[in-house]
Every structure is written in C-alpha cells, then in structure tokens.
Amino acid sequence: MKAGLPKREPEMLARWEAMDLFGRLRQASAGREKFILHDGPPYANGNIHIGTGLNKILKDVINRSQQMLGKDANYVPGWDCHGLPIEWKIEERYRAAGKDKDEVPIVQFRQECREFAANWIDIQRAEFRRLGVLGDWERPYSTMAPEAEAQIVRELGAFLMNGALYKGAKPVMWSIVEGTALAEAEVEYYDHTSTAIFVRFPVAEPSHPALAGAEVVIWTTTPWTMPGNRAIAYGSECTYAVVEVLAAGEGSRARAGDRLVLLADLLEAVCAEAGIGEWAVVATVPGTDLAGTICRHPLHGRGYDFPVPLLPGDFVDTETGSGFVHIAPGHGADDWELGMRHGVAVPETVGPDGLFVDTVPLFAGRAVLRPDGKEGDANAAVLEALADAGALLASGTLVHSYPHSWRSKAPLIFRNTPQWFISMETTGLRETALAALDATRFVPASGQRRLRGMIETRPDWCISRQRAWGVPITVFVRRDGGEPLRDPKVLDRIAEAVAAEGADAWFTSDPARFLAPEYDPADFEQVTDILDVWFESGATHSFVLEPRPDLRWPASLYLEGSDQHRGWFHSSLLESCGTRGRAPFDAILTHGFVMGEDGEKMSKSRGNVIAPQDVVENHGADVLRLWVVGSDYAEDLRIGSAILKQHADIYRRLRNTLRFLLGNLAGFSDAERLAPDEMPELERWVLHRLVEMDQSLRKACDAFEFHGLFGELHGFCAVELSAFYFDIRKDSLYCDREDAIRRRAARTVLDVLFDCLTAWLAPFICFTAEEAWLARNPGETSSVHLRLFPTLPESWRDDALAERFAVLRRLRRVVTGAIEVERAARRIGSSLQARPVVYAGPEYHEAARGIDLTELFITSAAEMAEGAAPGDAFRLADVPGVAVVIAMADGRKCERCWQVLEEVGRRSDHPDVCGRCADAVAHHRAAAE
Numbered sequence: 001m002k003a004g005l006p007k008r009e010p011e012m013l014a015r016w017e018a019m020d021l022f023g024r025l026r027q028a029s030a031g032r033e034k035f036i037l038h039d040g041p042p043y044a045n046g047n048i049h050i051g052t053g054l055n056k057i058l059k060d061v062i063n064r065s066q067q068m069l070g071k072d073a074n075y076v077p078g079w080d081c082h083g084l085p086i087e088w089k090i091e092e093r094y095r096a097a098g099k100d101k102d103e104v105p106i107v108q109f110r111q112e113c114r115e116f117a118a119n120w121i122d123i124q125r126a127e128f129r130r131l132g133v134l135g136d137w138e139r140p141y142s143t144m145a146p147e148a149e150a151q152i153v154r155e156l157g158a159f160l161m162n163g164a165l166y167k168g169a170k171p172v173m174w175s176i177v178e179g180t181a182l183a184e185a186e187v188e189y190y191d192h193t194s195t196a197i198f199v200r201f202p203v204a205e206p207s208h209p210a211l212a213g214a215e216v217v218i219w220t221t222t223p224w225t226m227p228g229n230r231a232i233a234y235g236s237e238c239t240y241a242v243v244e245v246l247a248a249g250e251g252s253r254a255r256a257g258d259r260l261v262l263l264a265d266l267l268e269a270v271c272a273e274a275g276i277g278e279w280a281v282v283a284t285v286p287g288t289d290l291a292g293t294i295c296r297h298p299l300h301g302r303g304y305d306f307p308v309p310l311l312p313g314d315f316v317d318t319e320t321g322s323g324f325v326h327i328a329p330g331h332g333a334d335d336w337e338l339g340m341r342h343g344v345a346v347p348e349t350v351g352p353d354g355l356f357v358d359t360v361p362l363f364a365g366r367a368v369l370r371p372d373g374k375e376g377d378a379n380a381a382v383l384e385a386l387a388d389a390g391a392l393l394a395s396g397t398l399v400h401s402y403p404h405s406w407r408s409k410a411p412l413i414f415r416n417t418p419q420w421f422i423s424m425e426t427t428g429l430r431e432t433a434l435a436a437l438d439a440t441r442f443v444p445a446s447g448q449r450r451l452r453g454m455i456e457t458r459p460d461w462c463i464s465r466q467r468a469w470g471v472p473i474t475v476f477v478r479r480d481g482g483e484p485l486r487d488p489k490v491l492d493r494i495a496e497a498v499a500a501e502g503a504d505a506w507f508t509s510d511p512a513r514f515l516a517p518e519y520d521p522a523d524f525e526q527v528t529d530i531l532d533v534w535f536e537s538g539a540t541h542s543f544v545l546e547p548r549p550d551l552r553w554p555a556s557l558y559l560e561g562s563d564q565h566r567g568w569f570h571s572s573l574l575e576s577c578g579t580r581g582r583a584p585f586d587a588i589l590t591h592g593f594v595m596g597e598d599g600e601k602m603s604k605s606r607g608n609v610i611a612p613q614d615v616v617e618n619h620g621a622d623v624l625r626l627w628v629v630g631s632d633y634a635e636d637l638r639i640g641s642a643i644l645k646q647h648a649d650i651y652r653r654l655r656n657t658l659r660f661l662l663g664n665l666a667g668f669s670d671a672e673r674l675a676p677d678e679m680p681e682l683e684r685w686v687l688h689r690l691v692e693m694d695q696s697l698r699k700a701c702d703a704f705e706f707h708g709l710f711g712e713l714h715g716f717c718a719v720e721l722s723a724f725y726f727d728i729r730k731d732s733l734y735c736d737r738e739d740a741i742r743r744r745a746a747r748t749v750l751d752v753l754f755d756c757l758t759a760w761l762a763p764f765i766c767f768t769a770e771e772a773w774l775a776r777n778p779g780e781t782s783s784v785h786l787r788l789f790p791t792l793p794e795s796w797r798d799d800a801l802a803e804r805f806a807v808l809r810r811l812r813r814v815v816t817g818a819i820e821v822e823r824a825a826r827r828i829g830s831s832l833q834a835r836p837v838v839y840a841g842p843e844y845h846e847a848a849r850g851i852d853l854t855e856l857f858i859t860s861a862a863e864m865a866e867g868a869a870p871g872d873a874f875r876l877a878d879v880p881g882v883a884v885v886i887a888m889a890d891g892r893k894c895e896r897c898w899q900v901l902e903e904v905g906r907r908s909d910h911p912d913v914c915g916r917c918a919d920a921v922a923h924h925r926a927a928a929e
C-alpha cells in the first residue's frame with residue numbers, strides 16, 4: 001500500500017465505475033429490507049462548499065453502513081433547480097448586456113435558467129463523486145425535469161381539490177427591490193435604524209368614564225403604516241393609567257392639561273421620552289375595561305374619518321413602547337389575524353413598487369422604500385402630517401432587528417397583496433402535521449421540539465411568487481366571483497401537457513387546450529404566479545420515492561443541516577401531510593454548520609475558508625471523510641489546516657494498521673488456521689475485543705452517531721493493536737517456526753482482524769479500505785463494498801479474560817515505564833536486555849498465573865517477586881500497589897531474535913542463536929529442500 005491518496009482515489013473511482021459497483025450493489029441487495037435516505041436537493045448554482053461536502057459525506061457513510069448491515073440502501077441524489085438565485089443570475093447577464101428582462105420572451109428566459117442549472121448539476125455531480133459518494137448518479141432527480149414538474153402540478157392540484165388552497169389578501173414579507181413576496185426561509189434579520197414615534201388617538205366613545213376626553217398613546221417603529229391603521233390592541237391582563245400632564249418641559253409636544261392613556265408600568269419611561277416634567281395619575285383602568293372604546297384616527301378630518309376600535313391582543317409588548325399596539329391589518333401578521341377576528345377592514349395602501357397607491361389620502365405616490373432599498377419619503381411625510389395635526393407626542397430613533405431579503409440584503413416590508421395560500425386550518429393540516437411529528441424519530445431528539453414549535457405557530461403557507469423561473473400555479477380563476485376552477489379533468493390535461501413539454505406548456509398553450517370543451521376560456525383568468533420553491537422541494541418525495549419501485553415511500557431518513565427545520569423538513573412535512581396524511585419520512589437527522597478553525601463563520605475576508613476541492617487535492621477525500629466521522633456533527637463543526645493535519649495523522653495510523661496486517665499475512669492459508677480454543681490467551685483476548693467492537697459498531701450505525709465509534713476504532717488500532725498486540729507478537733511473527741502454534745494463532749487472528757477492519761472502515765475511508773481489501777482479494781469484480789459487516793461468534797466473548805487482561809495491561813504499563821527510564825539513562829539499549837522484577841499485590845499475581853511475562857513485557861526474562869519493594873523501585877501514580885526494579889538479563893544476545901538468554905552458544909551447530917531460532921532455521925532449511 002503506497003501513500004498518495006490524491007492520485008490513487010481517482011483511479012479507484014474509475015475502477016468502481018468500470019465494474020458498475022453501484023449496479024452490482026443493487027443486484028446483490030435485491031429483496032433485502034430497504035433503507036432509503038431521501039436526498040435533500042442542493043441548489044444548482046455554484047461549486048460545492050465544505051457544508052455541502054459534509055452533508056453528502058455523512059449521507060454516504062450512513063448509506064454504506066446500512067448497506068453493510070444487510071439492507072438495500074439505494075441512494076438517489078437530486079438537485080433543486082428553480083427559484084430566485086438562478087433567475088437573478090440570468091437577469092444580471094441581461095443587465096450587463098444592456099437588455100431588459102421584460103422584453104425577452106418568458107420561454108427564452110426560462111430556457112437560459114434551465115441551461116444554467118443543468119451546467120451546475122454536472123459540475124456538482126463530479127465534485128460529489130470525487131468525495132467517494134456512492135449513488136445513482138446516472139439517474140438523479142431534478143425539480144426541473146418535466147415528469148417532476150408534472151407531479152408538482154398534480155400535488156398542487158390535490159390542495160386545490162381538497163379546499164386547502166385559497167386566494168387571499170394577506171400581508172406578506174415583500175421585497176420592493178426584487179418585486180416579490182419572500183418565504184420565511186428567504187428572510188434574514190439585521191439591525192436597522194428606524195424612526196420610532198408615540199402618537200395620540202383621541203377617544204371618541206369611551207367605555208370607561210375616566211377615558212372621556214383622553215388620548216390613547218400608541219408607539220410604532222414604522223410611521224408609514226399609520227395610513228393603514230384601523231384599530232389599536234391592548235393587553236387584557238395589563239393595567240393602564242390615565243395621566244394628566246401638569247407641566248411640559250421645553251421643546252415637549254405635550255401640553256398642560258393633556259390626558260394620556262398609557263400602560264401603568266411604562267408611564268415614567270413614556271413621560272421621560274415625551275419631555276413631560278410633571279404629571280398626575282387621575283385613574284387606573286384594568287385592560288378588560290377598555291373593551292368597546294372607540295378612538296378617532298389621528299388624521300381624522302384629513303381623509304381618515306373612520307372609527308378605530310380598541311381590541312384585545314395577546315402580543316402586546318409590556319417592556320417597550322406605551323402598552324398599546326397600533327393595528328394596520330395590511331402590514332403585519334398579528335395585525336391581520338386580529339383584524340380578521342374582529343371584522344376589521346384590510347385596506348390596500350402600498351403597491352408592489354413600494355409607493356402609496358392613489359386612494360391613500362395625503363400620501364399617494366410617496367415611497368416607503370425606493371427601488372434601491374433605501375428609505376423613501378413616506379416616513380417623513382407621515383411624521384409631518386401627524387405633527388401638523390397635533391397628534392405626534394414624541395419621536396426618536398431605534399436600532400432593532402429588522403427583516404431583510406437574504407438575496408439583496410434590502411429591508412422588507414409587510415404588504416397586503418393578493419397571494420395563494422395553503423390553509424393550516426381548513427383541512428386540519430396543522431393537527432395532521434403535529435401528529436406526524438409525534439410519530440417521527442428525531443436525531444438529535446431536540447429537533448422534534450423545534451419543528452413542533454414552528455408548526456404550532458406558523459401562519460398559512462403563502463405559496464405564490466411573482467417571478468418567472470419555476471413551476472407555475474396552474475390554476476384558472478372565474479372572472480365572475482373569483483373562485484378557482486376545481487375540475488380533475490382540467491388538472492389532468494395540464495399535468496399531461498407539463499409531463500410532455502415541461503412547465504413551459506402553461507405559458508405557451510392556448511387556455512382552451514386545458515379548458516375546452518367543458519369551459520369557455522373567456523370566463524377564466526389564468527394565474528401566472530409561480531410556486532414557492534419550497535413547495536417544489538417539499539414535493540420531491542412524490543416524484544422520487546413514490547414512482548420508483550427500487551425506492552420506498554416514506555423515506556427511512558431525511559438528513560440535512562439544522563436550518564432545514566425552517567426549510568425542507570418543514571415544507572416536506574406540510575406537503576405530504578396535506579396530500580397523504582402523514583410525513584414522507586420515518587426519521588429526521590440534523591447536523592450543525594461548519595465553522596473555521598477559530599470557531600468563526602467562514603468568510604473570505606477572515607481568510608478561514610476551507611474548500612473541499614482543496615482538501616481532496618492536498619490530502620485526499622479519505623482524510624476529509626475521517627474529519628466528518630471524527631466530528632460530533634450534532635454541534636457546529638470546525639475545520640482548518642491544523643485540524644486537517646491532525647486527521648491526516650489519524651489516517652496514517654489507520655493505514656499503518658492495515659499495512660501491518662497485509663505485511664504479516666503474506667502466504668497465509670486456511671491450513672494454518674487455528675480454532676480459538678487452541679489459541680493462547682492473548683489471541684483470545686483480541687477476539688473478545690472484536691466482539692465488543694462489533695457491538696459498538698452496530699449500535700453506532702443504528703444511532704447514526706459515528707464520532708464515538710470512530711474514536712473507539714482509532715484507539716483500538718493505535719493503542720490496543722499497534723502498541724500492544726502487534727508489539728508483543730512481532731517476535732513470534734518474525735522469529736517463530738512457521739508451524740509454531742503461537743505464530744499460527746497470531747496469523748489466524750491477523751486474518752480475522754483484516755476481515756473485520758477492512759469492512760468496518762469501508763463506510764468511513766472507502767478508498768483506503770478498498771485498496772487494502774484488493775491487496776489480498778484481487779479480481780475484476782472484487783470490492784470490499786460488496787461485503788456485509790462480518791458476523792462474529794458470540795462464543796468469542798470472554799469477560800473474565802478481558803478483566804484479567806485489563807489487570808495485566810496495567811502491570812505492563814508500569815514495567816514499560818520502568819524500562820523507558822533505563823533506556824533514557826542509557827543503562828540498556830533494548831527492552832530485551834532487561835529482566836524486570838515486579839512487586840505487586842495478589843490480584844496481579846493471580847492475573848499473571850500461566851502468562852508468559854517475558855512475552856507480555858517484551859523482555860528476555862521477568863519475575864514476580866514476593867515481599868516489599870525497595871524504596872527506589874519505579875512506580876506509576878495511577879497504578880497503585882505495583883513497583884518494578886529493572887535488572888539485567890543474564891546470558892548472551894541471540895543474533896536472530898535479540899533475546900538475551902543463557903542458552904545462546906550452547907549448541908555447537910548454531911553458536912550465535914538461541915534454541916528456538918536454531919530450530920526455526922533448521923526447519924526453514926528443511927522446508928526449502
């Protein structure tokens with residue numbers, strides 16, 4: 001086995017492809033229990049990075065280990081192809097060429113998006129394969145394949161038919177810069193400086209006598225939403241105070257005699273903010289007594305002449321503001337829901353371009369945000385109008401967390417728009433999804449609580465986007481009444497056309513193709529919005545798992561980064577529960593994110609970015625794979641050059657273990673094999689350890705948790721094998737007669753070790769395990785990956801022997817330590833010159849009975865002494881009761897085995913070697929003749 005992974009791995013990949021390893025695996029596992037890890041599709045718009053590398057390697061390790069446990073772990077990788085990032089790239093090209101997107105026919109634009117995605121699929125496929133990821137790379141899935149698009153259309157049809165799909169007017173997170181509604185997963189929160197104002201609402205109809213002539217004070221950080229105000233929310237559990245202003249400070253907008261209604265607990269803060277010097281509390285009013293109070297809009301008499309009712313809301317903030325929340329049902333989720341419950345109108349105030357629409361008094365044409373994402377003139381105009389009306393109590397600025405577009409990084413607004421929604425309630429989707437979570441296994445278990453919390457509180461699913469690159473919302477709406485057409489025949493025609501021609505068919509066909517003969521196209525409007533890409537990827541189970549007989553529905557496992565609780569896990573759960581009544585997965589596994597070595601997020605500016613392509617080129621994919629299995633992926637993972645070097649060292653130790661086995665198994669044949677009961681205890685101890693390791697391995701594979709197992713496996717190879725068992729048995733392997741029982745036992749155990757370790761390491765270091773396996777099992781169609789994990793006889797387990805060896809290994813540590821001291825002081829050259837005299841308690845005498853101590857210590861002589869140890873004997877603090885004195889072995893050094901023995905020189909035919917060596921040489925000569 002030669003080093004040089006970066007060169008040898010591609011040769012191995014070519015060999016697997018030539019022998020069709022993946023096809024052979026499928027053939028070999030036909031009829032077995034299926035283990036189907038359904039691939040969460042990466043987005044096809046760039047090279048893979050370390051996070052996608054981690055994800056795919058982890059999937060591969062799990063697939064390979066399940067396969068070797070005896071299952072059929074067929075893996076079909078896939079790609080997510082539609083959506084804004086690709087559309088954005090193509091638009092950028094147009095802009096660079098001075099072209100306008102809207103002048104390009106939509107089908108041509110979509111074709112360019114398709115080619116862009118297809119190109120990146122090919123690049124990513126090559127990059128994933130290079131990492132050793134085994135899968136159906138010849139038949140992957142993609143969300144832009146016509147059959148996938150057709151099934152997505154059918155899935156949407158199921159929601160249309162069961163009544164969950166509806167067209168609503170609802171505030172959505174809207175990006176003015178991109179001109180579209182955004183999904184939750186497309187929103188990022190950054191600090192933003194907003195104008196915060198306190199505004200007075202005069203009480204018109206008091207529900208409590210103390211409110212007569214008073215003004216309710218609200219607080220908002222979005223002054224531009226004031227024209228959309230239609231109500232005020234209060235907390236039923238809160239206590240409010242009616243305050244009379246006695247004296248206002250200089251520059252204050254308050255006047256002596258003003259009566260203000262505020263949350264009692266925030267009274268002082270608001271008065272300080274508004275520059276109110278002296279005040280008196282004239283009454284306190286419990287929140288429940290506010291029910292029924294009607295205010296006037298602060299711009300009453302200027303076009304805002306409608307009642308503003310006070311309504312109870314459970315979201316009222318009692319820490320900041322005034323304890324009253326101004327409700328603009330078109331500009332917030334809480335606002336909308338509260339308004340809907342109380343029959344409050346939802347006005348349309350802001351257009352898709354961020355400008356107030358023509359029907360808005362005073363502010364028509366003012367901009368909330370400009371097309372470049374900067375603040376427009378709406379806030380200032382609203383502030384001025386409020387001040388002019390005497391309604392502004394105070395204003396200031398506030399830095400707070402505010403939603404931004406993940407793509408353009410521009411601030412977003414909540415805007416009332418006509419959109420398509422999947423209801424969480426109409427068909428009981430929320431309850432179905434929550435029940436499905438209870439039936440799902442989560443690794444780690446905390447994921448369940450997380451996803452549950454999101455499903456419990458999420459609003460209806462907004463699935464429409466005003467974009468071009470995606471699967472269209474294939475719905476016709478009646479011009480008369482606005483009801484969507486629910487007809488399975490029409491749906492079938494649409495799906496058939498999409499299956500044949502792709503989703504372009506929706507844009508290129510005459511509506512009569514789908515509507516005739518039953519309906520007159522003139523009676524319907526065709527929807528041109530496209531679907532939320534999360535709906536598409538949430539539906540992958542329906543066009544990947546269900547139709548392929550070589551897979552299974554539901555999937556055994558979904559495995560992605562923990563951010564997918566918001567994304568793919570979430571949308572897959574809702575999509576499948578809405579159409580099939582259960583989750584499309586039996587289990588969910590999440591992993592953390594990859595950080596730089598410094599624990600910081602990777603970024604070019606920090607210079608801590610590690611690219612998987614570089615790791616593969618410099619160290620080999622097996623070293624990157626070792627990093628994955630050696631890391632606790634439940635947490636965030638770190639990677640950097642020092643961490644990689646550490647894993648390269650670990651890799652070298654594993655490789656050396658395999659090399660030792662190969663080197664010492666040359667010429668091994670079945671005739672040499674011994675049964676365990678014919679073996680020395682040392683060999684039987686190794687067999688016992690193998691049974692224990694096998695148990696750990698199976699437990700780890702079932703739990704999908706590898707870093708503990710990997711640590712154990714590495715310790716087994718480096719400490720128990722290399723530094724103990726191999727170290728002791730080198731003498732026997734190199735010097736014993738070929739037919740000596742001890743040597744035959746050792747070689748039998750090395751053969752078993754080779755069998756076990758090549759199989760156990762195969763899912764981890766797939767290239768190196770294969771290389772080792774082929775060295776002893778050559779052949780065109782031979783592969784370690786076609787094997788199962790070996791089944792070890794339970795009769796190898798010997799707990800009493802294991803306990804005894806634990807005692808002996810402690811004893812050995814003290815002896816080895818004592819010899820090291822002698823060697824360091826140059827009193828001896830090799831341990832074979834030493835004769836340790838061991839003083840130890842009865843448990844050590846008991847454990848050593850029948851054991852060849854010279855073999856265990858790798859010395860030429862040894863003795864267990866009785867009585868008290870001399871004061872200067874060597875001791876180890878963590879092995880109490882053991883003391884060792886190193887004496888010199890008597891005799892001459894055997895020139896062949898280097899043992900120092902009195903018998904050396906006694907045989908005249910072999911004057912320079914010991915009896916064992918003389919015998920071995922004679923035997924060898926006789927065998928050669």
Ligand SMILES: [Zn+2]
Pocket residue numbers: 735894895896897898899913914915916917918
């Ligand atoms: Zn010898």
